[in-house]
Amino acid sequence: MALNDQVDQLPPKGIRPPIIGPGQTLGTATDRIAGIVLTKHTPIFWFAVVAVSVGIFGILNTAIAYLLGRGTGIWGINIPVGWGFAIVNFVWWIGIGHAGTLISAILLLFKQSWRTSINRFAEAMTIFAVMQAGLFPLVHTGRPWLAAYWLFPIPNTMGVWPQFRSPLIWDVFAVSTYFTVSFLFWGIGLIPDFATLRDSAKTLVVRRIYGMLAMGWRGSARHWNRYETAYMLLAGLATPLVLSVHSVVSLDFASSIVPGWHTTFFPPYFVAGAIFSGFAMVLILAIPFRALYGMQDYITLRHLQNCAKVMLATGMIVAYAYVLEMFMGWYSNDRYELAMVHNRLHGPYSGYYFMLVLCNIIIPQSLWFNKVRSSPLALFLVACVVQCGMWLERFVIVVMSLQRDFLPSSWGMYWFTKWDIATLLGTMGFFTLLFFLFIRFMPAISIFEIRTLLPQSKVKE
Amino acid sequence: MTAEPIYGLLAEFDNPTDLVHAAKAAYGAGYRKMDAYTPYPLEEAAEAIGVHHNRVPLITLVGAMLGMIGGYSLEYWVSAIAYPINAGGKPFHSWPSFIPVTFECAVLGAALAAVFGMMALNGLPQPYHPVFNAPNFTSASRDKFFLCIEAQDPNFSVVSTKQFLQNYRPQLVSEVPY
Numbered sequence: 001m002a003l004n005d006q007v008d009q010l011p012p013k014g015i016r017p018p019i020i021g022p023g024q025t026l027g028t029a030t031d032r033i034a035g036i037v038l039t040k041h042t043p044i045f046w047f048a049v050v051a052v053s054v055g056i057f058g059i060l061n062t063a064i065a066y067l068l069g070r071g072t073g074i075w076g077i078n079i080p081v082g083w084g085f086a087i088v089n090f091v092w093w094i095g096i097g098h099a100g101t102l103i104s105a106i107l108l109l110f111k112q113s114w115r116t117s118i119n120r121f122a123e124a125m126t127i128f129a130v131m132q133a134g135l136f137p138l139v140h141t142g143r144p145w146l147a148a149y150w151l152f153p154i155p156n157t158m159g160v161w162p163q164f165r166s167p168l169i170w171d172v173f174a175v176s177t178y179f180t181v182s183f184l185f186w187g188i189g190l191i192p193d194f195a196t197l198r199d200s201a202k203t204l205v206v207r208r209i210y211g212m213l214a215m216g217w218r219g220s221a222r223h224w225n226r227y228e229t230a231y232m233l234l235a236g237l238a239t240p241l242v243l244s245v246h247s248v249v250s251l252d253f254a255s256s257i258v259p260g261w262h263t264t265f266f267p268p269y270f271v272a273g274a275i276f277s278g279f280a281m282v283l284i285l286a287i288p289f290r291a292l293y294g295m296q297d298y299i300t301l302r303h304l305q306n307c308a309k310v311m312l313a314t315g316m317i318v319a320y321a322y323v324l325e326m327f328m329g330w331y332s333n334d335r336y337e338l339a340m341v342h343n344r345l346h347g348p349y350s351g352y353y354f355m356l357v358l359c360n361i362i363i364p365q366s367l368w369f370n371k372v373r374s375s376p377l378a379l380f381l382v383a384c385v386v387q388c389g390m391w392l393e394r395f396v397i398v399v400m401s402l403q404r405d406f407l408p409s410s411w412g413m414y415w416f417t418k419w420d421i422a423t424l425l426g427t428m429g430f431f432t433l434l435f436f437l438f439i440r441f442m443p444a445i446s447i448f449e450i451r452t453l454l455p456q457s458k459v460k461e
Numbered sequence: 462m463t464a465e466p467i468y469g470l471l472a473e474f475d476n477p478t479d480l481v482h483a484a485k486a487a488y489g490a491g492y493r494k495m496d497a498y499t500p501y502p503l504e505e506a507a508e509a510i511g512v513h514h515n516r517v518p519l520i521t522l523v524g525a526m527l528g529m530i531g532g533y534s535l536e537y538w539v540s541a542i543a544y545p546i547n548a549g550g551k552p553f554h555s556w557p558s559f560i561p562v563t564f565e566c567a568v569l570g571a572a573l574a575a576v577f578g579m580m581a582l583n584g585l586p587q588p589y590h591p592v593f594n595a596p597n598f599t600s601a602s603r604d605k606f607f608l609c610i611e612a613q614d615p616n617f618s619v620v621s622t623k624q625f626l627q628n629y630r631p632q633l634v635s636e637v638p639y
Binding site for chain 2: 185187196
């Protein structure tokens with residue numbers, strides 16, 4: 001896998017790399033992107049990745065089947081740490097999803113045309129990540145087949161409804177709305193591209209399948225007019241939505257009285273962390289994708305550099321939040337908050353905390369250097385480190401606060417089990433599987449939006 | 462001239478400038494039943510054939526209102542009427558804690574209304590449309606630009622409309638059969 005390509009020539013100092021490679025026309029851009037889907041020759045690496053991820057997906061199924069048979073006791077959760085890996089992974093996955101909506105909605109409203117090459121697969125990433133996230137609270141209930149009564153407003157046999165004053169129920173609404181809106185956004189973006197695939201298909205079966213998915217789209221100016229309105233409205237709706245989702249997730253913690261959770265700055269801190277890890281995931285997916293499929297003309301160094309800059313900015317906000325956490329512990333002069341700070345630095349899990357500082361604060365500082373921002377390999381590695389760091393952050397928040405609350409007599413340790421690891425690993429396999437199926441069967445780059453970037457697409461007066 | 466009724470005349474252009482030029486001229490010549498087909502959203506083409514506003518924003522607003530009212534009413538009814546529970550001494554109608562779900566329901570209603578409203582107004586899904594019968598129309602989703610003047614237009618005549626379209630440098634003008 002050639003991650004660091006010769007194709008990536010840096011332009012002279014002071015000139016930024018282009019958003020789209022030179023010499024592209026409407027026809028070549030269409031053929032190039034549609035070609036990944038319509039080709040008869042599926043690359044070998046695709047089969048290799050899918051085979052491995054199907055195997056890991058099997059581990060996930062085994063872990064969940066065993067969980068349903070034996071109960072959540074197979075995980076390391078107990079009193080006092082009842083949340084453990086399930087909630088750590090839930091928050092981690094849902095955070096990863098955030099970059100997709102940020103790229104597709106917020107950057108669209110700000111007319112950042114560089115978003116166009118990466119929005120489609122970032123949206124797919126969002127949907128697949130939210131799917132993994134949703135799995136954890138569901139299986140954490142132990143009996144997911146009854147979860148509908150606990151999560152959705154359906155009364156049980158006693159006529160009792162979910163508690164709408166609880167952030168946990170807000171979370172159900174936030175995450176399910178987020179999934180639905182992301183899916184709609186992704187879906188309507190795909191319609192014109194399915195029409196392109198229908199019209200470029202060489203066999204009848206392929207033409208029929210994409211024809212049905214395209215729903216008769218014909219590119220009429222009247223249709224485009226309504227389509228663009230709906231697209232912009234969805235972007236406007238998704239913008240406050242994406243900010244609300246991780247804010248609501250953070251309220252699961254912040255509205256409790258547990259030391260280390262009971263703080264008002266959790267919502268912005270969580271949103272910044274979500275975007276930080278989300279952009280890291282965009283880089284983890286984009287860098288191999290462009291190298292393996294030779295898409296350097298569409299996902300250029302400019303995209304990678306911009307993602308790195310967003311990571312740097314949000315990483316600094318996250319670093320500020322870590323400092324503020326410590327400061328607030330001291331400033332509150334509350335013995336339990338001070339004990340929480342002490343526990344972070346000197347407690348049994350302090351190693352996790354220092355690893356978190358290394359991964360999330362120190363190593364991302366390398367992104368200040370243009371050399372790092374312009375090297376796909378270096379960016380890939382930094383993004384992987386950040387992903388680990390963001391997972392550790394959630395571990396620190398969930399486990400280290402629950403582990404030692406107000407009464408030393410109720411303190412305890414949390415030891416995760418092999419089933420915790422298997423479930424986390426399994427969701428990574430499931431995510432990779434979904435993502436590779438997506439790039440094989442759907443256009444991973446938005447073809448119709450790429451066309452609008454080309455000079456020949458503009459009307460000359 | 463064919464005896465069979467036709468859907469309209471379709472002119473093919475290889476760049477957006479020619480399409481917009483022809484569409485403006487057709488609108489100026491009094492044609493109204495027409496449509497442009499482009500591989501990407503081209504605001505100028507919609508403007509040229511006289512499409513300015515649409516009802517998607519209104520439908521979205523209605524969806525948002527329904528979601529908002531529905532979400533809040535559900536919370537109120539569940540918490541204050543169907544099964545009132547004293548949680549932490551809060552009033553049964555504790556409206557501040559009902560806001561997040563109300564907001565999410567409003568966004569959900571608006572998004573569903575925007576997408577399905579847009580689809581309904583566009584008449585999609587539509588398995589069959591005569592314009593797909595035209596030669597080379599598959600390029601409309603690739604790199605070609607089309608202007609179709611429909612036979613329903615009162616000014617339409619196969620001969621004179623064809624001559625009219627020929628003036629605007631089309632690559633091809635073809636009759637679209639039903």
